[in-house]
Amino acid sequence: MEQRTYNQFCATARTLDLVGERWTMLLIRELLTGPKRYGDLQASLRGLGTGLLAARLKHLEREGLARKVVLPPPARVPAYALTEAGEELGPAVLALAQWGLKWAMDERRAGETFHADWAVLGMRACFVPDAAAGLRAVYEFHVGEDVLHARVDDGTLETVHGPAQRPDATITITEDELAAVTSRRQTLSGAITAGTATVTGDREALRRLPDLFRLPPQSRRVEG
Amino acid sequence: MEQRTYNQFCATARTLDLVGERWTMLLIRELLTGPKRYGDLQASLRGLGTGLLAARLKHLEREGLARKVVLPPPARVPAYALTEAGEELGPAVLALAQWGLKWAMDERRAGETFHADWAVLGMRACFVPDAAAGLRAVYEFHVGEDVLHARVDDGTLETVHGPAQRPDATITITEDELAAVTSRRQTLSGAITAGTATVTGDREALRRLPDLFRLPPQSRRVEG
C-alpha cells in the first residue's frame, strides 16, 4: 500500500502529503502541548480508532515528525513527542487556530468534546507579545482534572501540559466556563469577577493576565 | 448525507472540519492567486476528478469561503473567487508552504506537476518585508505559458496571476529553472548570470529583487 500523494512540486502540497490526512494535524496539535501517551491520545481524539492511531503514529515516526520517547523518572513510561520538524509545524497549526477563532468558533455544539489543552493552544493563538513586554511570570491553570501552565517571558509565551514548578499565579476555572470564554460568551475578567473562576498568587501577574490574550472579533462567513 | 466532523470544540478542529478534506486546501491555494475558472482548476489539480471538484466548490460556497463570480469585461466568463473568509486562510496556507520549503522541498520528483502560480505562493512565503523597505515596484514574471506579477510596496507584497498594467521590470524564466531555484539547486541571481533567466526593465528594481525573497535553509527530517 503505497502512500497517496498529490504529485505536485509545491511546498504546500508536499506538506499536505505529509500531514494532510485525516487526524494527522490533530495529532500534532496534541503533541504541541507536550509528550503524550498512546492511551491519552486515544482518549483525546474520540472517533479515531486504535488501528488508525497506530498507523498515523507510525507514519509520523517514519517521516521524522514524531518519535517515541520514555518520560523522565519517576514516570518512565513510553510516550510520543514531536521532533524538531514536528515542532516547527506549530505556526501552521496556530494559523489554522487563529482563523478558526475568528471565523468558526460560535457556540459550543452538542456532543463536542473539549480539553483544556486545546484552549491552551488557543491562548498561544491569541497571545499579544507587546502586552507581555517586560513581564516574566508563570501561570498555572486548573481546568477540571487537567493542569497546565503558561510561562511568559518578555514577549514570549510557552504553554505546556502539566503543572509548573513554581507558579506565580494560579487560575482555576471549569471546562464549561473556559469554553464560554473561547466562544466569547464570557471574558476571563468577567469569569473572575463573577466568581466562576478563582485566582490566587501575585497580584501584578494576575492584573496583566487579561491583556496578554486578545481574541479576534468574531466574524460570520458570508458572500464577500 | 451529513458532513463528517471531528466534533471537537477547538478552533483548529473546527477549521479542519471546513477545509481539512482532501484537495480543499489546494483549491484555496489556487484561488489565493486570483479567480480561476472551473476548467483551469481541473487542469491545475491532476488527480482531482470533475465530480469531486464540483462537490468541493459547492462546499466552499455553502460555507462562505468561495463564491462564483463573473470575470470583468471583456472576459465575462464564470469563475470562482475567495470570499473575505477564504482570503484570510492565506496565512495558514503560507505557514504550510513555509514549513514545506524548509522541510519537504528536495529535488523535483518524476511525475510531479508544477505551475508558476505555486512558485508565486512560494515567493509570498519567503518574502522579507525589511528588504523591501522604501521600495515600490511591480515585477512581471513570464514562466512558460504563464504570466503573473508581484507588486512590492514598502514592505508589502501582493502576488497575482496574470499580467501587470505597467511593470517596472520583467523576468523570463523556464519552469524547470524556476523549479531548480525552489529546490535550491540554483539561485535566482545564478540563473540570471547563467542566462537561463532573462530580465529587462528598471535596473534598481532588478538589483533589489534577489534580496526580497529568502529561502529558508533546507533541513532533513530525522529523529530529533
Place this chain on the structure above:
DNA sequence: CGGCATCCATTTTGATACTG
C-alpha cells in the same frame, strides 16, 4: 497499558462516460 491484526459496514476518492 500499548499496540498490532482482523473483520466488516460506510464514506471518500478517483476515473470516465455523458449531457446541456
Place this chain on the structure above:
DNA sequence: CAGTATCAAAATGGATGCCG
C-alpha cells in the same frame, strides 16, 4: 466548457481479540 451520473477502488470507523 461546466458540470452530473456512475462505478470501482481506497480510506475510515468501530468492534474485538490477542499478545507482551
